Amino acid sequence: MGRIFEVRKHTMFARWDRMAKQFTRVGKEIAMAVKAAGPDPDNNPALRRCIQNAKAVNMPKDRVEAAIKRAMGKDKTDYEEVVYEGYAPHGIAVMVETATDNPTRTVANVRMHFNKQGGTLGNSGSVAFMFNRVGEFKVKNDGQNLDDLELELIDFGLEEIGEDSEGNIIIRVAFNEFGNMSKALEDKGITVISSELKRLPQNTVELPEEQAKEVLELVDRLEQDEDVQQVFYNLK
Structure with missing residues (x-):
């Protein structure tokens, strides 16, 4: 039973790691898109694509919005x-x-x-x-x-x-x-x-x-x- 639990736990952590990596990747794409053409997806096709991709990996809406705000802020990472x-x-x-x-x-x-x-x-x-x-x-x-x-x-x-x-x-x-x-x-x-x-x-x-x-x-x-x-x- 313990071994089954360990296998399931490992699988769960691996899934979380993949999800975290996907969120990081999309977050960087959002930052670069906002820097290139602004925070309005209606006028920024690259940002619209990033938001589509965020949905595809189940990135929460609030995290997408936070990434856009960070990309506009003074402490933004280039x-x-x-x-x-x-x-x-x-x-x-x-x-x-x-x-x-x-x-x-x-x-x-x-x-x-x-x-x-x-x-x-x-x-x-x-x-x-x-x-x-x-x-x-x-x-x-x-x-x-x-x-x-x-x-x-x-x-x-x-x-x-x-x-x-x-x-x-x-x-x-x-x-x-x-x-x-x-x-x-x-x-x-x-x-x-x-x-x-x-x-x-x-x-x-x-x-x-x-x-x-x-x-x-x-x-x-x-x-x-x-x-x-x-x-x-x-x-x-």
Whole structure:
């Protein structure tokens, strides 16, 4: 009985850790969006996207409002977006997006994570060419016909459309079409659950299970860092 409780407790804490990390990530995105274009979501598309994403991870409304107020206050933290590139063990390419108020601290930490897990932090441009930057929208499936929806959205930069394992509709566009698609979905009254910019590998590499585990240990370590927003890699 005690062991069952310990397992459940561990699972609960892991879930809380993930939630806390998600809230921190969205909070930084809100701060950067407010700094760039102000606190009014009606006039700030980036902030509207952040609020959508906050809802998608069940971030309470009062925490969203508090994050907006902090971003407007005198004691606000100014975050800078910095992207790091490198290789995990066994030649797997990795890109790390961060939001930091101290790039010196962040680069030292990211380099340490790579080194401790048998990877190597590279120079800017060392692996970026292996990834395509895309916009991805998760849309509520209200019974739409995907073929009809594809025709509706093709003029707004649609590149891919499909469904995820939960039945939501996934829409992908090129990076420079992100704003066009966001506005089109809004104008058409299509409910967007979340939207984000991603870096998708052009090709993936398959590894044996033990080697793949070593790569994922590095990814997990990076994702736990408080300055890291997202990690992308080309492991299959």
